[in-house]
Amino acid sequence: MMLPLLLLLAQSGLDLPPAGYFPARDGRIYPLYGMRGNLVLGEPLEEGVTSAIRMDGVTAASSAAGVRVGGEFIGAEQLRENRILTPRIVWLAEPARLAERKPRIVIVAKADGVWQRIEYEGGTLAERDRQAIAAGSAALDSDGRLWTASERTVSCGERTWEMETAVETLHALSEGWVLIRAGERLYAAQCRHADLTVVPEPEP
């Protein structure tokens, strides 16, 4: 006999609402907090950091020298191969980047001058598939949705935006956010909403 379902509110916690890390035009990596209509910039990570990712309360930051995961530093010479850094964070050696570990890891990266969708096996980190993407810029959001940009047009598949100027880069954050750099402005978009939020950015 099935027991009746009974829920209890056991605990609740409060924190800053993170949106992810992004490279600002001053060359530094910044944490971004907030939501539609209200984004706030945190303090930049140390100089030289080229990308960062946060999972389960651990921040991994890569630089030319290597990757720092929490308090541990892994030198570049040790990162020549794909590597599991934490149960949730992996290092993919080619193209070099941090990624979230899933049963099937899919990234979008530019390799040999061409945007590509690359798929890895989550347990062994072995490459399983690689396909070219015809776009000026591309990114995979945290929901696994492919975003592409060509000239002024940005598409997340089910929605399209026409920007005022040509799109230079797309950069995925967490919770489906993708940053669109177009001209002097940086916008944040989510595929489920038509509106764009302008991202605060320090002047270079």
Added chain:
Amino acid sequence: MKAVLACMLVALPAAAQLEVFTVRGTEERPVSGLVALGETATGEALQAVIRIRNTSDLLATITTLSLSGTGFTLESAPSLPKSILGKFSIDFYVRFLSESAVTDARAALRINTITITFSAAAVAAPTLYLLETDGSRTKRTAGVPSIFANTERGLRSSRTFLLDNPHDTAVRAGAIAVAGDSFLWNELLAGPMDLPPRSSRRIEIVFQPATSGLKTGALTIDARRYPLEGVATEPAPPRPSISVSEETLKSGKQVRVAIRLESVSRANTTGRLRLEFTPAVSGPEDPGILFPATNSRTIAFVVREGEPVGLFSGSRDTVLQTGTTAGKLRLIADTGGYTAEATYTIDPAPVVAETVTVKRGIEIMEVLIKGFDNSRTPEQVSFRFFNRDGVEVPPGILTSLIADKFRTYYQTTTVGGMFQMLAVFPASTTTISIAAAEVEFRNGYGISRTERLSF
């Protein structure tokens, strides 16, 4: 000015010795018996600098210094007697000016016992006058600038000159021209102009500067050059006003702000828009109230000629982020000596749950809420869960009093009124049948409830 130079040594009774020179720039030339000043137009002066140097070591005294001859005068001459220390010198001018034509005018300059002869000629030429607004006229001499009224860049002003023949014979102005980008005239007058006796012609010169600043030019009549000067001023910019895309400002929004000008600008200038915020609640400053384009509460704009609005990096407006704190937001725009202000009140409001994410475990439910409370007064949060048939899962409404937790959180938060709240719900059995949830917040300004969220 032309001069023929000669040398003369003047022996003085006291055995002191004086030498006389003409001076041009830094060059001295010894003077002998005759100094030819050259030829000039009637009404235009010829002038020579004369230097007397005491070449001895003794004190020399000049007791006689005089000049006789029609049209010749001494300028800046010393009072007599004048003593000159050994190896020292004094300077003065010999000037020639004739209003009528003369072919060989002569004058004798006496320095103590010595006489030097000066010669000059004046050729009949028209006289140039500047007509004043009161109808009077001012004689212009070559080399002395005629000043135009200060004129706004892009506009024009003019001055009228009168070329007058005061002679009883006809005179000719062979070549007339106006130089300088900002000065215009009727070039049909450029050719040789014959003026009958006692007649005159008007020349109107227009000052039309394209850019601001001091502008110079010249009216040339044969070999005479009459400088022209005018100051081009920058047009005053129009009075600005602040325009916001929303009539009422609310928290958690990005709105567009424009600087409207009362007329299309003829000026090019810069301006600055800034915001001041007075929170209605205590606690840390809200860093989300800013202009995202600069990540600050100040942003520069330009007022450009032909534009009815200020331009922010080329755009006709800029984005203002209202943040997540209730209070008074004041916008201040400064440009061209004007200050425009607009004040908006962001009222305290019920909690906004911007996103709610539900994660279902086997015997646990996790609800993650991202939102904000611009009054920072959350009191209570309630959750309701529903199965696939829409039946509420027991025990029904699960309520938590959250005032203390939020009070502590808001004492140290660095993101204004924003928060991320994780609520964990252990279940007595599998949660697979749970299909929807509702979340309700209550704060000091009301109750807000999400729609029923299916998952």
